Amino acid sequence: MTDDPQPSEGYKTLHIDQDGPVLTARLHTGRTDAVLDVAAIDDLLKLLDSLTERTDVKVLVLSSTAEDFCLGADRTEFAAAREADPTGAALRRIVDKGYRLCQALETTDTITIARLSGRVTGAGLALVSYFDLRVGADTSRYRMPEGVLGLPPAWGGATGRLITEVGLSRIRELMLTCREFDAATAHRIDLLHETVPEADLDRAVSAWTRSLSRRSHESMIATKRMLTGYARADRTVDLGPLDANLLTAHLA
Secondary structure: OOOOOOOOOOOOOOEEEEEOOEEEEEEOOOOOOOOEOHHHHHHHHHHHHHOOOOOOOOEEEEEEOOOOOEOOEOHHHHHHHHHHOOOOHHHHHHHHHHHHHHHHHHHOOOEEEEEEOOEEEOHHHHHHOOOOEEEEEOOOEEEOOOOOOOOOOOOOOHHHHHHHHHOHHHHHHHHHHOOOEEHHHHHHOOOOOEEEOHHHHHHHHHHHHHHHHOOOHHHHHHHHHHHHHHHHHHOOOOOHHHHHHHHHHHHO
16 A cells, blocks of 8 residues: 555554454554554554454454555664663663564454565564464565674564464574565465455455454454464463563664
């Protein structure tokens, strides 16, 4: 999506529409970049928190108004936080927010769908891994570039999630080589559930939302909680809470 509507009331980076039980949030609204900065993280946390007590929303779809879905965390924000607070506490708090966001995505009772186009990089890819369903344009590209940037892959606690979703062997190769991969590869390794021509993205999302909208809300909540429980059981060790400490210490 390249058109640029205004942010919805109460948000800085999100434009939100509701069609029955389906809520669509468009990230990077009013922005010229596609980074996941504090403003975007705060907006997503606020949105997910607002869904906790709502019974009228079954499905949340996240897309982007920018050419790229997400180009990762805002490293200029990291540098500014490190300069303003040499102890690293300010930077740690920023990265901790990423972890809280990913946990909120994993545990929300709302079924989440990521609609992906352009590039999906770094923290953006980490974020996407926590969505229940993921569809990408056949022209979309994916990368975990932290090694090239001299950084540990420490954002959102996503390493464990990615290993569960994709597999340790494949994630090891992609993290160590930092190579970019295409939508067909992302689909083959189960990072994407579907890949379609970009013009058909809305149609693919609608096929899911129509089906999910007809389902019993309570049965979907129970199913998602069961799946989340089994996925977390696979992660016998969760080092996600240490991501902020690792990244802060490394940048120091």
